Amino acid sequence: MNIVMPLSTNVVFTPANVNTEAARRENILRETIPPSADADKGASEQGLGSDAERARTPGQKPAPVTYERPQIQSVVSYDESQSITAHGEKDNARDESAGKEDAQQKQQTAQEVKALKERDAEVRTHEQAHAALGGQHAGSPQYEFENGPDGKRYAVGGEVAIDVSEAQTPAQTVQKMQQVRTAALAPAQPSAQDLQVASEAAQKTLEARQALAKENANEEVHAHSESSQEYVGQDSSKVSYTPSLRSSDTLMQTRIGVIQQRYSDTSLPKDAGFRASA
Structure with missing residues (x-):
């Protein structure tokens, strides 16, 4: 047997969520609580003590908790x-x-360029001093260059060719070697090579002076020999001509005697005769 239960038509079904709607209406109707003034205070204004101690302080409202x-x-x-x-x-x-x-x-880079400039000036001054005082016996300066970091060329070394050979005569050699030595020692700071050239020039000057002194001695001996021979020749000529001079004197005296005799004959009387006395 089928039993059919009658349904009540007074029940109204609503599609809305009752709990949700109730919570929404409650939130709308709830009074908004203003934030506490203590919450806006800083840590320095809230005084000493930990959070737990402040929480246990009676009469103090707890700080609102905000979830974000x-x-x-x-x-x-x-x-x-x-x-x-x-x-x-x-x-x-x-x-x-x-x-x-x-x-x-x-x-x-600036320090390197400065050092190269100083070296360039020093080398050029050194070699030009050699060439200036060397005169005809010295050649033109020859330089050794190096490229700097600034792209320019700088002289870092150099040399001057100089003739240290002997001249034709010892006197010319002495004069030449003196000039060579002066040129070698011309720079303010002569190098080891300069000192060696100066020493060689001084040695050749000494040798040339010795040769010159020997030549002068030989010339003096030769001149003395020639003067002695000339003096001897003059004495022999005097001796050879002595007889002729003596004969001339005798002839002159004879002539004088004849003339005197003639003058005496003319002064005496012709008739005087010979007088003898006893």
Whole structure:
């Protein structure tokens, strides 16, 4: 047997969620509680003591608890900013290091250029002094160059060819070697090669002086020999001509006697005769 229960038509079905709607209406009707003034105070204004002690203080309202959704995007942004900041600091450090290296490189280059300029001036002055005082016995300066970091060429070495051979005569050799020695010692700071050339020139000067003295001695001996021979020749000529001179004197005396006799004959009387006395 089938029993059919009658349904009541007074029940009203609503599609809304009763609990949700009730909570919504309750929230709307609930009075909004203003935030406590103590919550806005800073840690310095709230006084000493831990949070637990302040919580146990009677008459003090607890601080409102606020629940917030974690801000994932903000955390990511913070990490990115930290990363960017770290990279920025690294880049700045790298730039500072590169700047220091550039400054050091420029300073080193400037020092090298300065040293090359000083060396160039020293070499040119040194070699030009040799050439100026060497005169006809010295050649033109020859330089050895080096490229500097600034792209210019600088003289770092040099030489001057000078003739140290002997001249045709000892006197000319003495004069030449004196000039060579003066040219070798012309620079303010002569090198070892300069001192060697000066020593060689001094040695040749001494040898030339000795040869010149020997020549002068030989010339004096020869001149003395010639003068002695000439003196001997003059004495022999005097001796050879002595008889002729004596005969001439005798003839002259004879003539004088004849003339005197003639004058005496003319002065005496012709008739006087010979007178003898006893």
